[in-house]
Amino acid sequence: MKIAILTIGDELLNGDLADTNTAAIAKTLMDNALPVHEAATVGDLEGDISAALLRLAKTHDVVIATGGLGPTEDDRTSRAAARAFERPLSLNTKALEQIRARFRAWQRDMHPRNEKQALLPGRSVVICNEQGTAPGFHLKNNQTDLYFLPGVPTEMLAMLGGYVIPSLLERFPDPPSLCQRAVTVFGLAEPDVETRITRNGLPEGVELAFNVEVPIVQVKLRARGEHAQRLVDRAEMAVRQALDDHVVGIDGATLAGVTARLLSAAGITLALAESCTGGLIAKLLTDQPGSSAFLERSVVSYANSAKRDALHVTQELLDRHGAVSAECAEAMARGIYQAARTDIGLAVTGIAGPDGGSADKPVGTVYLAMTSRWGARNERFNFFGNRDQVRLRTACTALDWLRRMAMARLSGTEQDS
Amino acid sequence: MKIAILTIGDELLNGDLADTNTAAIAKTLMDNALPVHEAATVGDLEGDISAALLRLAKTHDVVIATGGLGPTEDDRTSRAAARAFERPLSLNTKALEQIRARFRAWQRDMHPRNEKQALLPGRSVVICNEQGTAPGFHLKNNQTDLYFLPGVPTEMLAMLGGYVIPSLLERFPDPPSLCQRAVTVFGLAEPDVETRITRNGLPEGVELAFNVEVPIVQVKLRARGEHAQRLVDRAEMAVRQALDDHVVGIDGATLAGVTARLLSAAGITLALAESCTGGLIAKLLTDQPGSSAFLERSVVSYANSAKRDALHVTQELLDRHGAVSAECAEAMARGIYQAARTDIGLAVTGIAGPDGGSADKPVGTVYLAMTSRWGARNERFNFFGNRDQVRLRTACTALDWLRRMAMARLSGTEQDS
Numbered sequence: 106m107k108i109a110i111l112t113i114g115d116e117l118l119n120g121d122l123a124d125t126n127t128a129a130i131a132k133t134l135m136d137n138a139l140p141v142h143e144a145a146t147v148g149d150l151e152g153d154i155s156a157a158l159l160r161l162a163k164t165h166d167v168v169i170a171t172g173g174l175g176p177t178e179d180d181r182t183s184r185a186a187a188r189a190f191e192r193p194l195s196l197n198t199k200a201l202e203q204i205r206a207r208f209r210a211w212q213r214d215m216h217p218r219n220e221k222q223a224l225l226p227g228r229s230v231v232i233c234n235e236q237g238t239a240p241g242f243h244l245k246n247n248q249t250d251l252y253f254l255p256g257v258p259t260e261m262l263a264m265l266g267g268y269v270i271p272s273l274l275e276r277f278p279d280p281p282s283l284c285q286r287a288v289t290v291f292g293l294a295e296p297d298v299e300t301r302i303t304r305n306g307l308p309e310g311v312e313l314a315f316n317v318e319v320p321i322v323q324v325k326l327r328a329r330g331e332h333a334q335r336l337v338d339r340a341e342m343a344v345r346q347a348l349d350d351h352v353v354g355i356d357g358a359t360l361a362g363v364t365a366r367l368l369s370a371a372g373i374t375l376a377l378a379e380s381c382t383g384g385l386i387a388k389l390l391t392d393q394p395g396s397s398a399f400l401e402r403s404v405v406s407y408a409n410s411a412k413r414d415a416l417h418v419t420q421e422l423l424d425r426h427g428a429v430s431a432e433c434a435e436a437m438a439r440g441i442y443q444a445a446r447t448d449i450g451l452a453v454t455g456i457a458g459p460d461g462g463s464a465d466k467p468v469g470t471v472y473l474a475m476t477s478r479w480g481a482r483n484e485r486f487n488f489f490g491n492r493d494q495v496r497l498r499t500a501c502t503a504l505d506w507l508r509r510m511a512m513a514r515l516s517g518t519e520q521d522s
Numbered sequence: 523m524k525i526a527i528l529t530i531g532d533e534l535l536n537g538d539l540a541d542t543n544t545a546a547i548a549k550t551l552m553d554n555a556l557p558v559h560e561a562a563t564v565g566d567l568e569g570d571i572s573a574a575l576l577r578l579a580k581t582h583d584v585v586i587a588t589g590g591l592g593p594t595e596d597d598r599t600s601r602a603a604a605r606a607f608e609r610p611l612s613l614n615t616k617a618l619e620q621i622r623a624r625f626r627a628w629q630r631d632m633h634p635r636n637e638k639q640a641l642l643p644g645r646s647v648v649i650c651n652e653q654g655t656a657p658g659f660h661l662k663n664n665q666t667d668l669y670f671l672p673g674v675p676t677e678m679l680a681m682l683g684g685y686v687i688p689s690l691l692e693r694f695p696d697p698p699s700l701c702q703r704a705v706t707v708f709g710l711a712e713p714d715v716e717t718r719i720t721r722n723g724l725p726e727g728v729e730l731a732f733n734v735e736v737p738i739v740q741v742k743l744r745a746r747g748e749h750a751q752r753l754v755d756r757a758e759m760a761v762r763q764a765l766d767d768h769v770v771g772i773d774g775a776t777l778a779g780v781t782a783r784l785l786s787a788a789g790i791t792l793a794l795a796e797s798c799t800g801g802l803i804a805k806l807l808t809d810q811p812g813s814s815a816f817l818e819r820s821v822v823s824y825a826n827s828a829k830r831d832a833l834h835v836t837q838e839l840l841d842r843h844g845a846v847s848a849e850c851a852e853a854m855a856r857g858i859y860q861a862a863r864t865d866i867g868l869a870v871t872g873i874a875g876p877d878g879g880s881a882d883k884p885v886g887t888v889y890l891a892m893t894s895r896w897g898a899r900n901e902r903f904n905f906f907g908n909r910d911q912v913r914l915r916t917a918c919t920a921l922d923w924l925r926r927m928a929m930a931r932l933s934g935t936e937q938d939s
Contacts, residue, residue, distance in 0.1 A: 116733045118558040120549025121704070121742065125540045127563065132537025141535040143570070144563035146544065149731075153560070177716050179731055211906060216713045257734070259908075316538050325538055377822070383808025384801030387822045391800025394876055394909060402828030404821050405794075405804045411819030414861065415832060444831065459811055492811060 106277050108134065109165040110144040111157055113172035113182055114256060118148050126171045126261060133262070137270055138280035149173060154185035162189075162249045167276075169269060172256030174239040176218045182253060183225055183242075190246045192226035199231045200240040207238050232268045236260045243272065250276065284333035287316075288324040288344050289353040291360055291505055298322050298348065305347035311340040319490075320498050321360065324348075350509065364504045365393035367511035375507065376445030377403035378416050378437040378452040380428065381471065385500045386453070401445045406437065416440030416452075429454050434472035435483055442476040449477040449510065453503055455486075457495045471499045475506055479514075482506065523694050525551065526582040527561040528574055530589035530599055531673060535565050543588050543678060550679070554687055555697040566590060571602035579606075579666045586686060589673030591656040593635040599670060600642055600659075607663045609643035616648045617657040624655050649685045653677045660689065667693065701750035704733075705741040705761050706770040708777055708922055715739050715765065722764035728757040736907075737915050738777065741765075767926065781921045782810035784928035792924065793862030794820035795833050795854040795869040797845065798888065802917045803870070818862045823854065833857030833869075846871050851889035852900055859893040866894040866927065870920055872903075874912045888916045892923055896931075899923065 110130050116122040124146060131141045142165065147153040154173065161168045173182030187194045201223035208215040225231070225242050232241030232254065239255035241264050252269045254261045274280075290298055295317050302324065307313060314325040324344055328336040345352050354363045368375060377386055377400070387403035390396050404415045409428060412418040417440040418433060426432040434454045442450025455471030462468035469488040475481065488498040527547050533539040541563060548558045559582065564570040571590065578585045590599030604611045618640035625632040642648070642659050649658030649671065656672035658681050669686045671678045691697075707715055712734050719741065724730060727747070733740040741761055745753035762769050771780045785792060794803055794817070804820035807813050821832045826845055829835040834857040835850060843849040851871050859867025872888030879885035886905040892898065905915040 115731055116742070117545070118548050118561060119552045119702075120545055120547075121733050121740070123540065123542045123545035128534070128537055128540035130537075131535050135537050142565070143574075144535060146561035148559070157560075176713055177732060216717070218713055218717070257736075314533060314538055316533075376828075379801075383813065383817075384796075384804030384820055384822065385808075387801030388805040391802075391822070391824065392910065392913075396800065397824050400800075400822070401825040402821060402823050402832060403801055404819060404832070405801065405808070405817070406819050407808065407814050408818040411793075411862065415819060415821070445828065493809065496809075 106139070106167070106280075107142045107165040108139060108167040108169070109161040110141055111161055111168060111170040112144070112146045112256070113149070113154055113170060114146075115148040115179070117146050117172075126256065126258060129258060129262060130169055130171070130265060133265055133270065134273075135283070135285065137274065138283035139270075139273055139277065149179045149181055151181045151185045151188065154182055155189040158186060158189040158251070162246050162251060166249060167273065168249060168251045169254065169265075170251065171254045171261050174222060174241065174253065174255045176216065176222055176238065186244070186251070186253060187226040190226065190244065192228060192244065194224040195227055196220075197223050197225040197229065197231055197240075197242075200225055200242075203231065203233050203240050204238050207234070232264050234260050234264060236263055241268070243268070281329060282331060282333050283327070283329050284337040285325065285327040286337050286341055286355055287357065288326070288341065288348075288355050289358045289360070289363075290322040290324060290348055290351050291320065291353050291501060292351045293322065293348065295322050298324060301347040302344055305343055307343050308336050308339045311336050319494065320501050321353075350512070353508070360501055360504045360508065361389040362393055364508040364511065365390055365396055365399070367508055367515065368399040369395060371511045371514045373399060373449060373511055373514060374401050374445075374447040375399050375449045375451065376401045376441045376447040378441040378450065379403060379405050380407065380412075380437070380452075380454040381457040382453050382496050382500050382503070383407065385496055386451075386503050389500055389504065401447045402441075404441060412437060412440075416444070429456055429466055429470060429472065431472050431474070431483055431485060434474035435476075435481070438474040438476040438481075449475060449507070451475045451503055451507065453499055455495070455499060457492045457499075459492055469495050471495070473499070473503055473506065475510070477510065479510075523556070523584070523697070524559045524582045525556060525584040525586070526578040527558055528578055528585060528587040529561070529563045529673070530566070530571055530587060531563075532565045532596070534563050534589075543673065543675060546675060546679060547586055547588070547682060550682055550687065551690075552700075552702070554691065555700040556690055556694065557700075566596045566598055568598045568602045568605065571599055572606040575603060575606040575668070579663050579668060583666060584690065585666060585668045586671065586682075587668065588671045588678050591639060591658065591670065591672045593633065593639055593655065603661070603668070603670065604643040607643065607661065607668075609645060609661070611641040612644055613637075614640050614642040614646065614648055614657075614659075617642055617659075620648065620650055620657050621655050624651070649681050651677050651681060653680055658685070660685070698746050699748060699750045700744070700746050701754040702742065702744040703754050703758055703772055704774065705743065705758065705765075705772050706775045706777070706780075707739040707741060707765055707768050708737065708770050708918060709768045710739065710765065712739050715741060715768075718764040719761055722760055724760050725753050725756045728753050736911065737918050738770075767929070770925070777918055777921045777925065778806040779810055781925040781928065782807055782813055782816070784925055784932065785816040786812060788928045788931045790816060790866060790928055790931060791818055791862075791864040792816050792866045792868065793818045793858045793864040795858040795867070796820060796822050797824060797829075797854070797869075797871040798874040799870050799913050799917050799920070800824065802913055803868075803920050806917055806921065818864045819858075821858060829854060833861070846873055846883055846887060846889065848889050848891070848900055848902060851891035852893075852898070855891040855893040855898075866892060866924070868892045868920055868924065870916055872912070872916060874909045874916075876909055886912050888912070890916070890920055890923065892927070894927065896927075
C-alpha cells in the first residue's frame with residue numbers, strides 16, 4: 106500500500122505559507138496505521154498539477170490532494186484532474202446543493218462565483234464539506250484512489266476523518282498493527298530527556314523519536330506487530346519513570362489543557378496578575394473550554410498605575426525595588442489574591458525585550474510569585490530567546506507551577522514551596 | 523530556470539514534524555527573484571531518496587535537498603546521492619576538518635560516529651556548516667546543480683544564504699526583475715475582496731493571489747520585468763481604492779502590529795475588559811514591543827465577582843440582563859474606562875462555546891463596547907466557527923475598532939460611532 110500526498114498552491118512555493126497539511130494528514134493516517142510514502146507540492150499552474158497527479162497516480166495506490174478548490178480564478182485543481190484523467194468537468198448537483206446549504210446555514214447570499222466549485226470531473230463522488238464552501242471529491246483511476254480536499258486545514262481534516270479514512274480502511278481492512286504514543290514533557294531540554302530515557306532503557310522493538318517545540322519536548326514511542334500496544338504501554342511506563350513529574354501527559358496533552366483540567370478537578374480557584382506576559386497565561390488557560398470554573402480574573406497590569414490601583418502595590422515599593430523585582434511580583438500576587446479572594450493568586454513581572462534590559466536585569470529576567478491558601482512561592486528566572494520565546498517560557502513555567510500545585514492538592518500531599 | 527526543493531526524513535511523512543524548511547527556502551529564493559517550481563518529500567529509505575534525486579535532477583536546473591546528513595544510521599542522503607549519480611563515497615578531508623573544528627569550538631570530544639558525516643560523493647564541493655556538525659555539499663550532474671544541506675533550520679538557512687544563493691546568482695546573474703507585495707485586509711471575506719478588486723481592475727501584467735488565514739485575507743500582488751516595481755505600486759493603489767479602510771497594511775503588516783503602532787503614534791491610552799476572549803486581545807497587543815506605551819491594563823473578568831469588583835458592574839444589571847448582554851458590555855467598558863482613567867475603555871463579553879449557548883444567544887454571540895473621550899460604541903455580533911475561531915474573530919474585530927479610532931484621531935476626523 107503506497108500513499109502519496111499532494112499539496113497545491115503558489116503560496117506554498119513562494120514562501121508565503123508553510124505547509125502544515127502534509128504533517129496533519131500524515132499524522133491522521135499514521136494513527137490508522139496507514140504510512141505515507143511520498144509528499145509533493147506544486148503551484149497553481151494547471152499543467153503542473155495535471156503532471157503531478159498523473160505521476161503520483163501511476164506510482165501510488167492512493168493520492169490525497171489538498172488545495173485549489175476555492176471559488177477564485179487561481180483555483181484550478183478540478184480542471185487539472187479533469188484533464189489528467191480525461192473526465193471533462195460537469196456541474197455536480199450534489200456539490201451545488203452542499204454549497205447552497207452552506208450559505209443558507211450562514212444566512213448569507215451565495216456568490217455566483219461559488220457555483221464554479223460545483224464543477225467536478227465526471228464520475229466523481231462528492232466529499233461533503235460541512236464547514237466551508239469547497240466540496241471535495243473522490244475519483245478512481247485504474248487501481249488508484251484519488252481524494253481531493255480543500256486546503257483550509259480545519260475543513261480538510263474534517264473531511265479526511267469523515268470520508269477518506271473510512272474509505273481507506275474499507276480498501277485496506279487489515280493494516281499492520283501499529284501503536285504509537287506521544288508523551289508531553291516540560292522542564293527538561295531535549296538532550297536531558299534523551300539521556301534520562303536511554304539510561305533507563307526501553308523495551309526492545311520500540312522506536313523512539315523527539316519533537317521539540319520549545320519549551321515543550323514530545324517523546325514519540327512507536328511499535329509494530331502483534332504486541333505493539335503492550336510494548337508501547339511498557340515504554341510509556343519506562344519514560345514516566347525516567348522523567349518523573351516532568352511528564353505533563355500523553356497523546357496531545359498540552360500544558361495548558363492538563364493544568365486547566367487539574368485545577369477544575371481539584372476545585373481550585375485562581376486569579377492572575379500578568380505584567381510581561383500581557384495576558385498570555387490567561388489566554389492559554391481560557392483556550393480551554395470550562396475555564397470559567399476556576400479562573401476568577403486576570404489583570405494585565407502593564408502600567409504602574411494599574412499595579413497600584415488594581416493590585417494595591419504601593420508607590421513606595423515600586424520606587425524602592427522597581428516594577429521588575431521579586432518584591433513587586435510578591436506584592437502583585439498578594440494583591441490579586443486578596444482582591445479576588447481565590448485559592449491562588451499568581452503574578453509575573455519581567456523584561457520580555459527587546460528593550461528595557463540592564464546589566465543587573467537583562468532581557469529575559471522574570472520574577473514569578475504565587476500566594477495561596479497553602480503557602481507562597483517566589484522565584485527569579487533568566488530565560489533566553491526573543492520576546493515571544495521569553496513570554497512563552499514564562500507562561501509555561503507559570504502553568505507548570507499551577508499544574509504541580511493542583512496535582513499536590515489532588516493527591517493529598519503538601520506542595521513544597 | 524527551474525528549481526526544486528527536496529526535503530528528506532521519515533519524521534516529515536509520519537506526522538511527527540511539519541516541514542518548515544520548504545517555505546523558508548522558498549521565501550529566501552523569492553527574495554532573490556528565484557522562483558521554486560516544485561517541492562517533494564521522501565522518507566529515509568536510500569532507494570526513495572535516490573529515485574527522487576534522479577527524477578528532480580532530470581527535470582530541473584537546480585535541486586536543493588535538506589535532511590539526512592546527520593551522524594546516525596538513518597541519515598542516508600550522501601549514500602543515496604552517491605548511488606544516484608554514480609560517485610562513490612570517499613572521505614572528504616575538508617569536511618572532516620570542519621566537523622573537528624565544530625567539536626573544538628564546543629569544547630567537546632568528537633564522537634567516532636561523526637566521522638561518517640565527512641563521507642561525501644566524489645567531486646563534491648563542501649558547504650561549510652558553522653553552527654552544527656553536518657557539512658553540506660554541492661555537486662553538478664550534467665546541467666543540474668544539486669545542493670545538499672542539513673535539516674536543522676538555523677544551520678540550513680545560514681548555509682543557504684552563505685553559499686547556495688551566491689552560487690545561484692552566479693549561475694543566473696540576471697534573474698528577471700520581480701516585485702511582490704502583500705496587502706493585509708480585514709473585515710471582508712475572500713470572495714468579496716476578489717469581486718471588489720476585479721471590478722476595479724488591476725494594471726495589465728500584475729498577478730493576483732489570495733492567502734486566507736481567517737479572519738485575515740492577504741492580497742498578493744506580483745509583477746515581473748523592467749517595470750515590475752511601478753506596476754505593483756499602481757496595483758497597490760488600485761487595491762487600496764477598491765478595499766478602502768479594510769486595508770490594514772502591506773508586507774507582513776498584522777492587525778495587532780498596525781493597531782499598536784497607530785495607538786502609540788496617536789498617543790492614545792487604552793484599558794481592556796475581556797470576558798470571552800480571556801486575555802487574547804491583551805496578548806495580541808502585548809506581542810508588540812513598546813505596547814506598554816498605550817496599554818494601561820487589561821482585566822480578564824471571567825467571573826461575575828470580577829465584573830462587580832474590578833469593573834463596578836452592578837449585581838442588579840447582571841441579574842436583569844445577564845453577563846452576556848449589550849448592557850453588561852457597556853457597563854464593563856465604562857467601568858474599566860473610569861478605573862484606569864485612559865482615553866479608551868474597551869470591553870467584550872460573549873459565548874465562545876462549545877457550551878453556554880441558548881436559542882436567544884447561540885454560541886458565537888458577542889457584545890463589543892467601547893467608551894472613550896470621543897464617544898461610545900456598542901455592537902452585537904454573531905460569529906461562526908469553533909471556540910478558537912470565535913475568540914479570534916472577536917479579538918480581531920476589537921483590534922479593528924481600535925485601529926480605526928486611532929486612524930481617525932491621527933487624521934483629525936471624528937470617529938463615527
